[in-house]
Amino acid sequence: MTVRVPAKVNLQLGVGPIRDDGYHDLVNVFHAVSLFDEVTVETAAAPEVRVQAAPYSRVSVADVPADQDNLAARAARLVAARLGVDAHAAIRIRKAIPVAGGMAGGSADAAAALVACARLWDDRDEPVLNRADLVELGAELGSDVPFAVLGGTAVGVGRGERLTPALTRGTFHWVFATADGGLSTPAVYAECDRLRAEEGAPDAGDAGGAPAARVSEPLMTALATGDAKGLGAALTNDLEAAALALRPSLGRVLDAGRDHGAVGALVSGSGPTCAFLAEDEEDAADLAEGLDGARVAAQVLRAYGPVPGAMVV
Numbered sequence: 001m002t003v004r005v006p007a008k009v010n011l012q013l014g015v016g017p018i019r020d021d022g023y024h025d026l027v028n029v030f031h032a033v034s035l036f037d038e039v040t041v042e043t044a045a046a047p048e049v050r051v052q053a054a055p056y057s058r059v060s061v062a063d064v065p066a067d068q069d070n071l072a073a074r075a076a077r078l079v080a081a082r083l084g085v086d087a088h089a090a091i092r093i094r095k096a097i098p099v100a101g102g103m104a105g106g107s108a109d110a111a112a113a114l115v116a117c118a119r120l121w122d123d124r125d126e127p128v129l130n131r132a133d134l135v136e137l138g139a140e141l142g143s144d145v146p147f148a149v150l151g152g153t154a155v156g157v158g159r160g161e162r163l164t165p166a167l168t169r170g171t172f173h174w175v176f177a178t179a180d181g182g183l184s185t186p187a188v189y190a191e192c193d194r195l196r197a198e199e200g201a202p203d204a205g206d207a208g209g210a211p212a213a214r215v216s217e218p219l220m221t222a223l224a225t226g227d228a229k230g231l232g233a234a235l236t237n238d239l240e241a242a243a244l245a246l247r248p249s250l251g252r253v254l255d256a257g258r259d260h261g262a263v264g265a266l267v268s269g270s271g272p273t274c275a276f277l278a279e280d281e282e283d284a285a286d287l288a289e290g291l292d293g294a295r296v297a298a299q300v301l302r303a304y305g306p307v308p309g310a311m312v313v
């Protein structure tokens with residue numbers, strides 16, 4: 001059973017206060033883009049995980065666990081437990097999504113494994129687990145997993161796991177600049193907290209007392225009308241300052257994208273991948289060429305969005 005699953009970029013990442021459980025309250029506008037990992041699952045006598053770069057992809061898979069800690073393996077165990085089946089999964093992951101790049105590659109693999117294992121093992125006439133159940137199960141694996149099951153464009157609140165699909169029109173054209181070496185998501189959130197405490201945000205009484213984030217109306221209007229320029233102007237990421245503090249060289253990457261005609265430029269999620277929105281497909285080609293020539297990125301990738309979530313191929 002092979003499932004194809006997309007990467008995400010965050011169109012708005014509004015980081016609110018820290019909750020008692022250590023997570024931040026978010027307004028997280030997710031957008032699935034056409035960079036895909038492929039996850040193949042077979043029922044096997046013993047669990048197994050193999051990870052490789054997808055054909056023609058230059059993703060470095062050295063830091064992806066090829067054991068039962070892999071998020072896809074955890075997803076398979078979760079599905080078996082939920083269905084009450086005594087089954088093991090042999091999992092093969094072909095990665096094209098940058099690793100630890102702020103594009104939710106690990107979450108994508110987990111979502112793909114949820115969909116693949118449910119299809120393999122939930123073989124009654126009336127399936128026990130429908131897609132909404134898999135979205136819910138995903139939240140047990142990570143804040144970004146539910147969105148990778150759903151895909152499209154969606155607003156996530158809570159940890160980012162409570163999703164509402166967003167209305168969009170047409171296709172948006174993106175260029176991504178990857179970096180050598182990832183950034184750790186918890187480290188970037190911690191740096192965001194540190195910077196906020198240093199700034200002494202006026203209403204930041206106790207640690208992490210940032211105001212609640214609200215969804216951007218100009219962003220939602222631009223999405224609904226297919227207005228690339230409007231969307232580019234409305235892109236925001238509250239983790240960007242933290243990612244830039246930890247990796248100052250990203251400033252040059254963002255500047256290069258703007259210089260080469262991007263209508264919007266931001267760090268993708270916790271970074272270090274930078275995302276650039278082009279006005280149309282032709283501008284995206286020019287932008288990708290310009291960024292390549294500027295030699296500021298490990299790799300320059302093109303993609304479009306929105307695309308559907310994890311799908312059996």
Ligand SMILES: C[C@@](CO)(OP(=O)(O)O)[C@H](O)COP(=O)(O)OP(=O)(O)OC[C@H]1O[C@@H](n2ccc(N)nc2=O)[C@H](O)[C@@H]1O
Nearest residue numbers: 022023024102103104142143144159185186189268269270
């Ligand atoms: C920042 C985002 C933006 O979409 O993703 P990436 O850009 O890293 O892919 C997400 O919030 C990452 O989601 P995900 O990678 O699933 O995080 P989890 O495994 O749930 O949590 C990892 C760690 O991130 C921090 N975390 C995550 C989500 C959240 N709402 N508040 C947090 O503070 C916590 O330190 C937590 O221990």
Ligand SMILES: Nc1ncnc2c1ncn2[C@@H]1O[C@H](COP(=O)(O)OP(=O)(O)O)[C@@H](O)[C@H]1O
Nearest residue numbers: 064070071099100101102103104105106107109
């Ligand atoms: N299937 C997987 N693919 C990628 N990373 C994984 C996977 N399973 C676990 N991980 C771990 O999750 C970490 C975060 O990786 P990833 O999800 O690619 O990045 P990000 O959180 O920046 O989007 C990696 O450093 C890796 O150790």
